[in-house]
Amino acid sequence: MGLLAHERYCDEIVRLTGELRAALKGADLGTTVPTCPDWTLRELAGHVGRAHRWAGEIVRTRAAEAVEDEKVPDNSPASGDPAALDAWLAEGAAGTADALRKAGPDAEVWSWSSDHSAGFWARRMAIETVVHLADAALAAEVPYTMTPELAADAIDEWLEIVVFAQKQGHPGIAELPRDGRTLHLHATDAPDAEWLIERGADGVTWRRAHDKADVALRGPLTDVMLVLNRRLAxxxxxxxxxxxxxxxxxWLEHTTFG
Structure with a gap:
């Protein structure tokens, strides 16, 4: 397991948004999202749709700097009509996937990370949708599943973000003790889906490995990913x-960037 093909990420943005739309269908959009308690389901959907459009605009325009929110075509439904929200979500996902496909993974664009490529945004938006689909499914009380490749990639990406945020001096991760303690993530339903994380003197490091650690988190791959993203206790x-x-x-206390 590792990085997926660029086209696969583009496809997943559309597919996962379809699953999000299905989770919202018939749900009370005013329901509070337990894992994002400041949001209702309607606000969660709005966040996902705007994130797609923002990333799509960055890629479409080959932006060399962050695009201001007001410069992103939004056209979000002013009413609470669920059908209009559904169509708006579908349109945003399709438009962003189209922009990413046309750009290709190596197109140079702005990003907040050290990877300034369209490929970064394809992966980021696919995983953004994966995680918020879990939020919506939990709030709407509908089943949630994820492909092993995406679940493993979501863990990889989250650990990469933690390391990047640490190097940037993010206040949360900066306070994580550098005491040499280790964590082992062990998926019980997927081969080679194990990670060893060390809080070393020079900061967090990680690798795919089976090894002893101070604490081990074991379970199905999707559930391990959800715990790491604070979607499952x-x-x-x-x-x-x-x-x-x-x-x-x-670890969970200090690795939050919201």
């Missing part, structure tokens, strides 16, 4: 925590 009966749970709690 580590004391859930869907996962198992072995060893010093305080190390995992500390």
């Amino acid at each position: 580590p004391d859930s009966d869907r996962v198992e925590v072995l060893g010093d749970g305080g190390v995992l709690d500390s």
Whole structure:
């Protein structure tokens, strides 16, 4: 498992948005999202649709700097009509995927990361949609599944973001103890889906590996990903925590950038 093909990410943006739309269908859009308690389902959908359009505009215009929100074509439905919101979500996902396909993965564009390519945005938007689909499914009380490739890639990307934020001096990750403690993530339903994370003196490092650690988080790959993204509590009966749970709690406390 590793990076997916550019075209696959583009396809996933559309497919996953379709699953999000299905989760919203018939749901009370005023329902509070438990994992994003400042949002209702309608606001969650608005966030996803605007994120797609923002990334699409960056790629479409080959932006050399961040695009201001007011410069992004929005056209979001002013009414609470679920059908209009559904069509708006579909349109945004399709438009962004189209812009990404036309650009190709190597087109140079602005990003907040060290990777200034359209390929960065294809991956970022696919995984953004994966995680918020989980939020919507939980709030709407509908089933949620994810392909193993995307679940593993979401973990990889999150760890990359943590390391990048650390180098940028983000206040949350900057306070994570550099005490040499280690975490092991172990998916029980997918081969080679294991990670070893170390809080070293020089900061966080990680690699794909099976090894002993101060704490291990075990469970289905999707659930391990959801715990890491704070969408599932580590004391859930869907996962198992072995060893010093305080190390995992500390990690989750400090690796949040919202």
